[in-house]
Amino acid sequence: MQQPAKQKDSRTAQSILETKCSKCHTVQVIDAAISAHKDMAKIQKVMEGKGASLSASEREVLGIFWKQKNPLQVNK
Numbered sequence: 001m002q003q004p005a006k007q008k009d010s011r012t013a014q015s016i017l018e019t020k021c022s023k024c025h026t027v028q029v030i031d032a033a034i035s036a037h038k039d040m041a042k043i044q045k046v047m048e049g050k051g052a053s054l055s056a057s058e059r060e061v062l063g064i065f066w067k068q069k070n071p072l073q074v075n076k
């Protein structure tokens with residue numbers, strides 16, 4: 001609430017998650033990986049190796065993950 005720009009990033013991230021990223025697996029998979037502090041850059045490479053084509057904005061989402069602890073729990 002106090003930082004609208006950040007909030008917008010989170011909303012964007014979440015909508016990308018729900019549309020793009022949940023095509024191949026659930027959002028829970030992502031949430032769990034964030035909680036476990038997994039390396040998103042590495043995960044991205046693994047996924048691309050398995051045929052995931054991530055657009056620039058989707059990659060940005062992965063970057064946003066690093067800046068925020070958990071983008072999926074912003075709407076408190």
Ligand code: HEC
Binds near residue numbers: 016029033046
């Ligand atoms: C084309 C299918 C596909 C799409 C689209 C996709 N993924 Fe994945 N993702 C996978 C596969 C396959 C795995 C399992 C990789 C493995 O074998 O460990 C995975 C696993 C993951 C994991 C867990 C990795 C781990 O080691 O726990 C995360 C986090 C993740 N994806 C994030 C994302 C995000 C964020 C997006 C959207 C930007 C996304 N994925 C879109 C295929 C996809």
